Amino acid sequence: MTIGVLALQGSVIEHLKMIKSVNKKIDAVPVKTIDELATVDGLIIPGGESTTLRRLMEEFNLYTPIRERIVAGMPVWGTCAGLILLANRIEGENPCLSVLDIDVKRNGYGRHSDSFVGEGDFDGMYVNMVFIRAPYITRVGEGVEVLAECNDRPVAVRSGNVLATAFHPEMTRDNRIHKYFIGMIDAKV
Amino acid sequence: MASKEETKAANRKLLNRNLAQMLKGGVIMDVTNAEQAQIAEQAGAVAVMALERVPADIRKEGGVARMSDPKMISEIQKAVSIPVMAKVRIGHFVEAQILEAIKIDYIDESEVLTPADDAYHIDKTKFETPFVCGARDLGEALRRISEGASMIRTKGEAGTGNVVEAVKHMRKMRTQIAEVAALPSEQLATYAKDIGAPLELVRYVAKNKALPVVNFAAGGIATPADAALMMQLGADGVFVGSGIFKSSDPKRRAEAIVKAVAYYGDPAILAGVSYGLGAAMTGVDVENMSEAERLAKRGW
Numbered sequence: 001m002t003i004g005v006l007a008l009q010g011s012v013i014e015h016l017k018m019i020k021s022v023n024k025k026i027d028a029v030p031v032k033t034i035d036e037l038a039t040v041d042g043l044i045i046p047g048g049e050s051t052t053l054r055r056l057m058e059e060f061n062l063y064t065p066i067r068e069r070i071v072a073g074m075p076v077w078g079t080c081a082g083l084i085l086l087a088n089r090i091e092g093e094n095p096c097l098s099v100l101d102i103d104v105k106r107n108g109y110g111r112h113s114d115s116f117v118g119e120g121d122f123d124g125m126y127v128n129m130v131f132i133r134a135p136y137i138t139r140v141g142e143g144v145e146v147l148a149e150c151n152d153r154p155v156a157v158r159s160g161n162v163l164a165t166a167f168h169p170e171m172t173r174d175n176r177i178h179k180y181f182i183g184m185i186d187a188k189v
Numbered sequence: 190m191a192s193k194e195e196t197k198a199a200n201r202k203l204l205n206r207n208l209a210q211m212l213k214g215g216v217i218m219d220v221t222n223a224e225q226a227q228i229a230e231q232a233g234a235v236a237v238m239a240l241e242r243v244p245a246d247i248r249k250e251g252g253v254a255r256m257s258d259p260k261m262i263s264e265i266q267k268a269v270s271i272p273v274m275a276k277v278r279i280g281h282f283v284e285a286q287i288l289e290a291i292k293i294d295y296i297d298e299s300e301v302l303t304p305a306d307d308a309y310h311i312d313k314t315k316f317e318t319p320f321v322c323g324a325r326d327l328g329e330a331l332r333r334i335s336e337g338a339s340m341i342r343t344k345g346e347a348g349t350g351n352v353v354e355a356v357k358h359m360r361k362m363r364t365q366i367a368e369v370a371a372l373p374s375e376q377l378a379t380y381a382k383d384i385g386a387p388l389e390l391v392r393y394v395a396k397n398k399a400l401p402v403v404n405f406a407a408g409g410i411a412t413p414a415d416a417a418l419m420m421q422l423g424a425d426g427v428f429v430g431s432g433i434f435k436s437s438d439p440k441r442r443a444e445a446i447v448k449a450v451a452y453y454g455d456p457a458i459l460a461g462v463s464y465g466l467g468a469a470m471t472g473v474d475v476e477n478m479s480e481a482e483r484l485a486k487r488g489w
Contacts, residue, residue: 007214008214008451009213009214009215009235009450009451010211010212010213010214010215011210011211011213012213012214013213014210032451032452047211048211048212048213048214048215048235049211049212049215049234049235049236049271049272051230051231051233051270051271052215052233052234052235052271052447055231055232055233055447056233056447056448056451059448060448060451060452080211081211106270107270110292111266111272111292111294112204112208112272112292112294112295112318112319113289113292113294113317113318115204115207115208116200116204117200117203117204130203130204130207132204132207132208132211133208133211133272133294168207171203171207171210
């Protein structure tokens with residue numbers, strides 16, 4: 001199995017290390033080109049600045065091939081900025097990949113001074129959640145499953161092959177959500 | 190069991206370091222007003238540094254360089270969704286309190302401004318807001334981290350458009366990290382003493398072969414090639430100060446530097462983004478600069 005992490009900017013190394021910590025036999029590769037994208041069974045869109053990721057994705061012609069792979073069923077997981085890029089609607093701007101029926105509000109929790117560590121249940125696992133200038137999920141579409149809530153807000157959602165978390169599991173030492181995503185790929189392969 | 194306060198402080202330290210990790214592979218641009226901040230954001234900057242004069246102008250005009258007017262910083266905060274950083278003078282903890290009060294995302298305790306204290310840096314552990322600090326070598330970086338910095342940048346020589354000092358500082362730091370990592374454990378205490386750094390942090394570097402925080406390059410980066418050079422030398426990202434808005438076509442140069450940092454290892458892409466960019470800022474020969482003109486020597 002090969003898992004890619006979109007490597008344009010952001011928490012790339014952290015995700016790669018987490019995948020390796022689950023299973024050394026899995027190939028964890030940075031994805032910067034169409035050729036690299038073609039080799040992966042699943043893709044993580046990491047945390048970072050969504051405006052930067054989006055601009056680079058479009059400039060370097062990764063937007064269409066990534067979207068096509070997701071629509072064709074490739075498991076994808078967006079953390080924080082990645083969640084924003086997957087959403088169908090972004091408050092105040094055009095959506096990016098539009099493959100997940102949720103509405104989001106960028107920096108919903110406020111500035112960095114409002115960043116926090118929360119906790120809650122993620123699909124039956126009690127986890128710490130690191131929120132850094134995180135987006136709000138303001139609407140969850142029909143058929144989209146809420147996997148986790150924190151302070152009464154949805155913070156992790158899944159719709160088929162698309163997983164999104166407003167927080168950063170890659171910033172913790174707990175790799176169970178990475179395991180969960182690997183499970184999604186296992187079910188496909 | 191850790192108390193609630195201890196847990197909260199530990200979480201804050203983690204979150205502050207994590208924010209810097211989110212900026213990795215990105216470009217942080219100096220801007221002096223909301224319009225420039227928007228140009229930077231649209232070009233793909235991961236953050237902006239709000240300041241009244243870019244370092245090249247501070248150098249030219251002289252006088253005391255201070256923290257920017259909070260009004261100007263607030264206007265920039267409203268204009269963009271990316272993090273906003275701002276500078277305070279070395280040791281000027283009240284300027285830092287003011288920036289914290291207006292919820293700045295990152296404070297740069299910077300040698301580019303005129304130092305307010307010739308002996309002491311700010312005790313950054315007293316703040317919730319993260320700090321980035323300049324360093325010329327491993328000892329300086331670890332001293333700043335022990336004072337509470339959540340992010341380091343090599344100092345280079347700001348406002349010169351000359352990358353030579355940034356290269357020197359990055360190479361020095363990488364060499365020293367490699368040295369520490371190769372030392373037998375009984376030599377670490379003496380090494381820590383020699384570079385003036387806390388032993389605990391030297392042990393961390395020896396074990397992890399890396400600083401405990403993100404390290405960006407700064408000070409003299411003017412072209413996409415300069416930015417990619419710093420990345421290939423091991424920087425986690427770059428700060429570009431005067432280099433963008435002192436060039437002939439800031440928007441295109443900003444976009445080009447963002448792309449160069451993302452694809453720093455791909456010469457074909459670097460050639461493409463460097464093509465027909467217009468004039469870079471006029472540079473300054475650092476070698477013939479007097480000691481008094483050098484900003485990097487501020488701080489210890």
